[in-house]
Amino acid sequence: MTGTDPDAGSARERSQGLARSLFRVALPRWRGGRYSLSKLFFNFYLLAMGSFVAIAFTADLVISTAQRGITDDYARRFMRGTITLIEDELFRHPRSSWEKKIQTIDEKFSYKLGIVERITLDRKLTPSQVDKLDAGDIAIDHDGDIMYHRLGTSSLVLVVGPLAASRNPEQTDRLPLELRLRLLTWSLIGVIFGIALWFWIRPVWRDLEALRQTARDLGDGDFEARSPAARSQLIAPLSDTMNSMAERVQQLMATHRELSCGISHELRTPIARMRFALEMLTETDDPAERERLWGMMEADLDELDHLIDTSLTYARFEREAPEPHFSSVRFADWLADEVESVRLLGRDLELAVDTSQLPENLAVDLDRKAMPYALRNLLRNAFKYAARQIRVSAELDGERILIHVDDDGIGIPPEEREHVFSAFTRLDRSRDRSTGGYGLGLAIARRVLELHGGSATADAAPLGGARFTLAWQARQ
Template identity: 65%
Template sequence: MTGNSGKLFSILGPYTPAPWRERYSLSRLFFNFYLLVMGSFVAIAIFADFVISTAVKGITDDYTSRFMQGTIVLIEDELFRKPRSKWPQAIEALDQKFAYKLEIVDRWTLRLPPKQAEKLDNGELAIDAQGDVIYHRLKQTPQVLVVGPISPDHNPEYHRGLPLDLRISLLTWSLIGVCLAIVVWLWVHPVWRDLEAMRQTARALGEGLFEARAPTMRSSAFGPLAETLNGMAERIQRLIATQKELSSAISHELRTPIARIRFALEMLAESDAPAERERLWRLMEGDLEELDGLIDASLTYARFGREQPDLQLTAVDIALWLEEQVEATRLLARELDVEFDAAALPPMLYVELDRRTMPHAITNLLRNAMKYAKARILVSAEVKEDSIRVHVDDDGIGIPDEERERIFSPFTRLDRSRDRATGGYGLGLAIVQLVLEQHHGAASAGESPLGGARFTLAWPLSQNVTES
């Protein structure tokens, strides 16, 4: 499957959407985000302007009253120099000299807020709700001097085009909108490119192109997501390769015992001699046991080769634990001398390991040594560079230098001249390596002081993730 997907990937190339679709997706993302940010900004600005205007309204009204106090007193004095019958002409003449409107109205025609009406009746200056028109009751008369609107934007003299404050607001908001658009574009463009790259990678993975990987992300927010996506793709690719390798190897391994069973059945049907039939039955039983052992070893390797489980680490007395493992397999050694040497270990040394999986590694090494040892097997341990090292030595034929790394690959058997009873299935040492990798360690092969092979397991004394 991996080879076919690689050819398909090389023929089709990575998925590339049409240019118009890319531009449409980018434009839509940009405008959606821009409208969201701009709308939020405008809403916050309007709310802030309302709060500030409400808070400073009293201060503004007081400033306006003090600012216009002198002007109104001068207008009032000018009016009282003339008879009341001349006041309309006088106010009209004064109105020509000021930039804002002046007029005299009767008190009863005004509708002011209660607080401002009270101030007006007490002889103080009153201001309308907009803070733009000032009222002053002419002393000892029922008439009121109205000044304003005093803002230039409400004065017809200044109504040439748009009001000044509106022009300033439009210019300000235009500049803000342009600056915000530039900032949003600079932020959205790399984010969109990262999202598009991950989308193309996910699409390729969904089509079975497991060689596809997400490129380096420009945005730090998507870096962990890209790493997770690439890690998932690598695990899937590794699992598919492992399953393909297992399927191919198991299919090859099953042919020999099945062929022998078929041949024995044919011979059994043709033979009438009891001794010959008994021999054929024993051969078929041996082949069935071999099939059962192969299936069991393959399932164990597949279980360890899948996604690594969380280790249930426990601190154990390593000398006592190793001695228990050696005693548990000593019965299988028959006439072999199996020894355990803890002299190089400090007393009461506790090491962290998983009690469920680490016994597989020790047991497989011991069984492997029993297949090739002539007379003696020695298990020892030592502490070196903050790690525990367990050695399993035998006095067998040893392992050539060029084969010491390949020996841990699945279905690898170096001595092809031996029969299956001695050679095994080539999965035991592969399981050992998987167990040590889960413990953040490694397994290695070398030359033994006894003259045969030495297998060494090394992993950290403490992994800082201990679980009871």
């Protein structure tokens, strides 16, 4: 890699400041105890328990209403015998003594008995209950849990109830047994639900705290920070997304630093040559010398233009990872056309294309916009180092298509073959103007092949120099 300079350092500081600002905007506002585990627990508990109680009471009301008719029929059948016996007992005595007799009978029952005039019930009972009463049936008042039965054809009505009332003086001020059981049941449910909720929400809170701390570290510029493995399956996708985002940001920052440092270094050489040529141009009147200096500056401008174009291409592949658009091509014809389009750059080098190992009329799927970047960059690299000849060949290996670009140059040491695909990486012997380059061509080629789900590799060539191979699935 090339060295850094003050301009690259300031660019790195600006990019880090931008990343910190972005993370601070996204940082959860959980500072100063605004949100705590206990507050989260109680808010969630009240919401969940309140909803549960409301649903339970609503369901109980609906079920009670639906079963009321069934309950009424059961109660009538259950109490009909008792009421009939009381009625028969009253009919054995004169009507004038019924009030006294009902008080005597009342002492033998746990619930209250009484006799009222029929006309007094018109306002207490509904029209349907009055109709039942006049028909000689038992009318039930649900609000007071009281039963009414007309005594024969008289205007008197037997009143039985309230059925739930107790005659025990000690229980007069106490809550009804049913209500006490309900309160006890709901209390137990609330406690059990609270304990279960606490053990469920505690790991969630710990995961949220870990995410908060990771976001804070990233906001402070520590791009190595990662969220630990989440204990809760609810937070696990968020934690994975946070880590993926951090890795992507770190990768983009590294690419930005790499491009900034590399480009700032590469710009110095042509700019220095142009400044030197301009100074010489002002000091000479020789037309031939002036023509030579103009040619030097034009070459430097072309070099600057190529550097900027190549850098933008590499940055686009690094930043956007564009979606590939595959189309099927007749591969032998496509390969021959692409090689022919750059043949002039090879000057007097011998450039051959061998497709004899391919099946006839083979069709291959590739991105017709991106794949030429990879092939042309391999050919340009071969043009720099080949001594006399370059050979491009292709073969079908199972489901994969392979393109080999061989040259008879100086080759690449085994320990450098993977390293040459990194951006702005050049072998020491290539740092002269005769070969030029910025170490971006091979990096772009690898990015293109990754876009195709394939690979770009370097090896020794049969011609004695370097072999670069592009491999991907022939059918996508």
